[in-house]
Amino acid sequence: MSNICVIGTGYVGLVTGTCFADLGNKVVCLDIDENRIEKLKQGIMPIYEPGLEQLVAQNVRAGRLSFTTSYPEALKDAEFAFIAVGTPSGVDGEADLQYVRAVAEAIADHVDHPIIVVNKSTVPVGTGDWVADIIRKRRAGRPLQFSVVSNPEFLREGSAIHDFMNPDRVVLGSLDREAASKVAQLYLTLRCPILITDLRTAEMIKYASNAFLATRISFINEIATICEELGADVRQVAIGMGLDKRIGPAFLDAGLGWGGSCFPKDVKALAHMAVLHGSNPQLLQAVMEINRNMRRRVVMRLRKALGTLNEKVIGVLGLSFKPNTDDIREAPALELIHLMENEGALIRAYDPQAMENARPLLPKAILCASPYEVAEGADALVLATEWNEFKQLDFERIYHLMRNPLIMDGRNLWDPEHLRSLGFTYFGIGRATNGIVNG
Numbered sequence: 001m002s003n004i005c006v007i008g009t010g011y012v013g014l015v016t017g018t019c020f021a022d023l024g025n026k027v028v029c030l031d032i033d034e035n036r037i038e039k040l041k042q043g044i045m046p047i048y049e050p051g052l053e054q055l056v057a058q059n060v061r062a063g064r065l066s067f068t069t070s071y072p073e074a075l076k077d078a079e080f081a082f083i084a085v086g087t088p089s090g091v092d093g094e095a096d097l098q099y100v101r102a103v104a105e106a107i108a109d110h111v112d113h114p115i116i117v118v119n120k121s122t123v124p125v126g127t128g129d130w131v132a133d134i135i136r137k138r139r140a141g142r143p144l145q146f147s148v149v150s151n152p153e154f155l156r157e158g159s160a161i162h163d164f165m166n167p168d169r170v171v172l173g174s175l176d177r178e179a180a181s182k183v184a185q186l187y188l189t190l191r192c193p194i195l196i197t198d199l200r201t202a203e204m205i206k207y208a209s210n211a212f213l214a215t216r217i218s219f220i221n222e223i224a225t226i227c228e229e230l231g232a233d234v235r236q237v238a239i240g241m242g243l244d245k246r247i248g249p250a251f252l253d254a255g256l257g258w259g260g261s262c263f264p265k266d267v268k269a270l271a272h273m274a275v276l277h278g279s280n281p282q283l284l285q286a287v288m289e290i291n292r293n294m295r296r297r298v299v300m301r302l303r304k305a306l307g308t309l310n311e312k313v314i315g316v317l318g319l320s321f322k323p324n325t326d327d328i329r330e331a332p333a334l335e336l337i338h339l340m341e342n343e344g345a346l347i348r349a350y351d352p353q354a355m356e357n358a359r360p361l362l363p364k365a366i367l368c369a370s371p372y373e374v375a376e377g378a379d380a381l382v383l384a385t386e387w388n389e390f391k392q393l394d395f396e397r398i399y400h401l402m403r404n405p406l407i408m409d410g411r412n413l414w415d416p417e418h419l420r421s422l423g424f425t426y427f428g429i430g431r432a433t434n435g436i437v438n439g
């Protein structure tokens with residue numbers, strides 16, 4: 001059993017802290033957001049993540065997990081301090097490190113025993129050295145015994161606990177092998193490969209992994225666009241490609257493109273790092289451009305089918321950036337809605353979990369209580385997020401509710417044959433059935 005302090009209670013901090021507690025450690029989670037910590041103490045989760053509420057409650061009851069806003073309290077007995085604060089995009093696409101800096105300073109100010117500082121936030125290459133420098137300089141004259149280890153996190157929202165507990169690999173970067181080995185001990189029961197590298201390499205592995213996954217999605221989306229022109233079906237193409245073991249089936253779902261709190265900011269930050277150091281990241285630029293185009297293309301197809309978007313009522317199903325989360329950061333649905341509103345469209349929308357988060361960003365849209373309410377009087381229905389709840393809708397009912405039976409399936413969730421047989425005009429992404437080229 002180890003004493004762990006986790007700093008930041010966003011997705012990564014909360015899941016890391018809870019899972020380490022569940023693995024038998026004593027964990028204190030710290031956040032400067034008092035409201036957040038107060039709610040966590042009452043068992044109220046600040047985010048929607050399947051299974052999290054129960055796991056937090058179990059570990060709090062077992063006395064292994066607690067929450068605080070006090071640095072001295074959280075760091076008092078900590079052998080490990082995990083940094084899990086946000087690293088959002090700055091003005092030029094660089095990662096904004098103000099929160100990481102504040103944490104490094106707080107550690108320097110509040111720790112008086114040997115400690116291993118483990119960075120879980122996604123940070124530019126070189127940040128681990130920078131953090132060590134901040135602590136060292138702040139403790140000049142009163143040296144602190146510490147090491148910095150980079151431990152990038154690879155969990156996905158919506159399956160965060162499963163991903164943390166069943167990782168494909170754990171990456172640890174440090175010049176201090178002993179410190180890296182001590183962090184490795186925390187993960188031993190998870191029985192996965194543990195890769196120990198230097199600090200900078202570990203930091204790069206995180207960016208390269210996210211950029212590669214985003215590249216796969218943009219690649220299949222580019223193929224989808226070509227499929228639409230040529231009358232092929234991208235879903236079958238992806239299956240055919242994925243059966244090749246060298247390619248594999250994951251992350252080949254064509255659609256409205258990638259969003260969320262990680263891919264957009266991390267691809268941008270990697271490109272920014274490259275430019276800053278004299279490289280020309282052409283592929284990353286293309287990956288981002290293709291992604292933006294997926295939304296524009298859907299708007300173009302709707303405009304073409306309806307003549308204009310001005311005063312057309314468009315129903316949108318799904319607002320979160322992916323299913324099983326209420327996170328709307330960089331959600332493709334929101335960008336799509338704003339593009340359509342710019343052309344005068346009137347939006348009706350529904351999401352199973354993300355309505356509260358989305359409301360302030362959608363002042364003009366009508367937020368509805370169900371998919372059927374969204375369909376009422378709509379000139380087109382767009383699927384933006386493939387929640388399970390949308391798989392089995394009563395399309396006969398929807399057909400009668402809509403003013404014009406046009407469906408734009410932005411995640412290729414539905415069966416085109418079935419919908420066309422009910423009388424809908426169906427557009428998917430990169431799907432043309434029986435040689436019918438999509439509009």
Ligand SMILES: NC(=O)c1ccc[n+]([C@@H]2O[C@H](COP(=O)([O-])OP(=O)(O)OC[C@H]3O[C@@H](n4cnc5c(N)ncnc54)[C@H](O)[C@@H]3O)[C@@H](O)[C@H]2O)c1
Binds near residue numbers: 013031120
């Ligand atoms: N969200 C994900 O799925 C995911 C997955 C892997 C990696 N990451 C990376 O992990 C990091 C955290 O992401 P997130 O989505 O959990 O962040 P988040 O923005 O949801 O939460 C960050 C939390 O840190 C707190 N915080 C800010 N400054 C603080 C300080 N000085 N002391 C204590 N707490 C402070 C904030 O109040 C907030 O609650 C980012 O670098 C992100 O790129 C995120």
Ligand SMILES: O=c1ccn([C@@H]2O[C@H](COP(=O)(O)OP(=O)(O)O[C@H]3O[C@H](CO)[C@@H](O)[C@H](O)[C@H]3O)[C@@H](O)[C@H]2O)c(=O)[nH]1
Binds near residue numbers: 260
């Ligand atoms: O085939 C696919 C797979 C995903 N997406 C989209 O890609 C985005 C990201 O999805 P996903 O990767 O499942 O969610 P995240 O929670 O953002 O997780 C990513 O970002 C995290 C933060 O860095 C990493 O830890 C994870 O490994 C990485 O998958 C979403 O908009 C999805 O709709 C597609 O369009 N097609």
